[in-house]
Amino acid sequence: MSSEVTAWGKWDCTRCGQRDISGRDKRCPSCGDPREQHELDAMRPPDDFDAAAITAPDELSLAHDGPDWSCRYCGSNNRASAPTCESCGGGRDGTPPPPAPEPAARSSWLRRLLSHPRRWIAGVLLALVALIAWCTIDHEFAGKVVGLRWTHTTTLQR
Ligand SMILES: [Zn+2]
Ligand SMILES: [Zn+2]
DSSP: OOOOOOBOOEEOOTTTOOOOEETTOSBOTTTOOBOOHHHHHTOBOOSOTTTTBOOSHHHHHHHHTOOOEEOTTTOOEEOTTOSBOTTTOOBTTSOOOOOOOOGGGGGHHHHHHHTOHHHHHHHHHHHHHHHHHHHHSOOOOOOOOOOOOOOOOOOOOO
16 A cells, blocks of 8 residues: 655745744744745755645645746745746746836826926815805705794793
């Protein structure tokens, strides 16, 4: 009888020298350095397969994809099936990541407004005038009498 065990490999951090890091960790737990390609290549089987066995289904499917790859641009570890880096979009084959989107695109209307100070000052003044005009005219409010009560005292002369 034979059974197949999928287990986490082990790797060493070449930055701080931490040894026997579980393949589960995409970064060195000691110094936080992302696992680099040469560290992935040097990954070795665990001494104790049972202790390092992968049992969670999602982790198993990850493991069956093959070893991760390290992005040469940002250092992120990506699963083997991913053609591009999840973090920066760089390709596994070395395609550079696409340029970052313009960060100020969202506040363009604000920038446009601020670049025309005369226009928005006029707008604020107009709003102020309208507010003053609204306050000075009389307003009629529709009302409803909801309750009426009075007392009537009759003094009887005896
Ligand atoms: Zn380290
Ligand atoms: Zn990347």
